[in-house]
Amino acid sequence: MKRLILMVWLLIPAWCFGAGVAIDGPDKLDVKEAELFFVEGLTIEEFKLCAVHVRPEENKPRVLVLQTTNNLPVLFVKGASAGKFDIILDVNIPTKYELVFHALQIGEGVDPIDPPNPIDPPLPPGKKWQVAVVYEKADAIKLPAAQRLIINGLAFRDKLKAAGHKLVPGGIMDQHIVDADGSVPADLKPYLNAAKGKTMPRLCVAPIGGGDVLDFPLPATEVEVLELLEKGKIE
């Protein structure tokens, strides 16, 4: 009887004020795992008026607001790096005004983030290099034209080859690239590790024949990339 009274007491606010808004989804995801989170208590029209935020910003999972046609407001969430995050739905419509939080743990712990290099080390001049570019594909269209040509243009790859350098096989890589097992590809790992936690896009180089990976912010033009590789610095 006591339980029944308690249940009725708990349900009174919902009856009086309408059902609350909630984000229905798992509270844990693996890194790179994607999941649909259903938003309850909102119509699709109301949902379109809401804003979605993720805190903290750094290494946050990708969250896409899906425009569904079957009246199911949905968030598509894909983990990027390990850490604890809050998905925040900012409901600000005439009938409802609230912030809805959903705590999400991505991966097991927090990924160690390499401190950014305060000063990029100069390259020894006159050497020949294995070259890779690590970038965020989703943001690539917003890069300046000259950098897009470095990343995707065959003209730049030909110039690199003509200068005696070598593009790493598969070396134009999104920072989230995986192999068939869903793991970081072993052959690309040194380059991805060098670029990890830094502002994309990055130019990563290692001597032909082997050696440490050095990485730099991707220079602004093809000419500057070749200058860096030949002379060890951009003048």
Add this chain to the structure above:
Amino acid sequence: MRVCSMITDKNWQDVPQECGLLPRYLAYGSADMASRRIIPVSDQPSILVPEDEWKERINEANEYRLFPIHHMEAANVPVKNQARTNFCWSYGIASCTEAHDLIQGQPYEKLAPATLGHLVKWRNQGYWCSEAIAGANKYGHATSKFADDGVYTNRNFKDGWQADALRHRPLEWWDTVGSRAGSEKEMVQQCVSLLLTPSPLYIAYNWWGHALMMAGLIWDEKEKYNLRWVAVNSHDDGRIELTGSRGVPDEGYGIRSTVHSVEIAEHSEALAVAI
């Protein structure tokens, strides 16, 4: 069944009808599409290129050889021939995966579209693009070392093709609004923007009953939207061009990411890098 190398609003009725495509049944932006890892372009409007920038961006992409077609031509990708099969739905995806791998700097590996035939129980029949994408994401295409072009059964496949196929999978796709849900102009903008990213486009034409790959654009002010669409066909012909409303696909899916498929033995030099 080769088609002419330029399909226009005037000659499209001369193109032989195909039976490789089942019309789209899943809505743009629906949860069903999201579960197949196909995300609507409108979820990231920043990738849309304004129309007043098309001329400059398309000419630049052709000058610096940015489009998927340039990467395929530079790698001497051989033409594909689906022969009398209705497997265009698989040839189109295989071409997109190959082109995306080339753009990422991976060495060229020819894929065998027949190895996705299990999706239609090894029958010679057409299929939906959305289901073909879901199947390719999960199972992949084996390379042509394991199977030939132009077949639809697994009778002569070499052992190990399933494991090899897992190395050649797309992972995520963009969806375009399509001819039914949006206007032709909106569809054109989405397709142009995706091609400029550059993303190979898996496309389908309902008038043709055919799926193939869109691989580039040419700015031509004599044509509708000032565009000539460069596609890669699978009837032993390779590059073809389309113009006018016939060139605007009814469905278009931009490949966003693929599995890294380089075998470590293929470039042992990279392993000399400090890990």
